[in-house]
Amino acid sequence: MVRGIGLGLVVSMLGLLSAPDAAAGGIPVIAAPWLDDIALASVTSAGPVIYVNVSRCKEVGSNVCSFVRQHELAHVKLNHGSAFYTSYVNGRALAEAEADCYAAKNSLLVEVRAAVAFFEQPWIANTDIGDHGTGLVRAKRIKACRGLS
Numbered sequence: 001m002v003r004g005i006g007l008g009l010v011v012s013m014l015g016l017l018s019a020p021d022a023a024a025g026g027i028p029v030i031a032a033p034w035l036d037d038i039a040l041a042s043v044t045s046a047g048p049v050i051y052v053n054v055s056r057c058k059e060v061g062s063n064v065c066s067f068v069r070q071h072e073l074a075h076v077k078l079n080h081g082s083a084f085y086t087s088y089v090n091g092r093a094l095a096e097a098e099a100d101c102y103a104a105k106n107s108l109l110v111e112v113r114a115a116v117a118f119f120e121q122p123w124i125a126n127t128d129i130g131d132h133g134t135g136l137v138r139a140k141r142i143k144a145c146r147g148l149s
């Protein structure tokens with residue numbers, strides 16, 4: 001998701017999880033134990049950031065977490081907070097599909113395979129996650145974008 005939250009204070013309270021680096025596209029990655037998700041991109045008054053729930057990352061494993069971080073980075077890089085994506089009726093679903101495809105192309109192969117396996121798990125495979133689609137839809141899309149069979 002891309003969402004504006006009300007920000008500078010949150011950023012300064014949490015501290016950086018890692019320095020801005022190439023893997024995160026130069027975007028600060030911030031530990032966010034309050035986040036009800038693995039990761040979330042947000043545009044703050046200080047610029048874009050990626051929040052990461054470290055506990056959730058440990059649950060899903062570092063490879064899946066890295067894939068999700070790439071997905072969130074895609075939301076920032078592809079300008080998914082712009083009016084095109086937020087006002088076009090299918091814009092949110094398009095943004096999620098583009099973010100999955102970007103992550104599929106820009107993550108390590110081991111991370112892509114881990115993400116596919118994650119989304120193919122029975123508990124998530126047929127669960128409709130709103131604009132993201134079901135786990136199976138995401139797994140199929142990720143494989144197609146990476147050229148995996």
Ligand SMILES: [Zn+2]
Pocket residue numbers: 001002071072075095096099
């Ligand atoms: Zn997303």
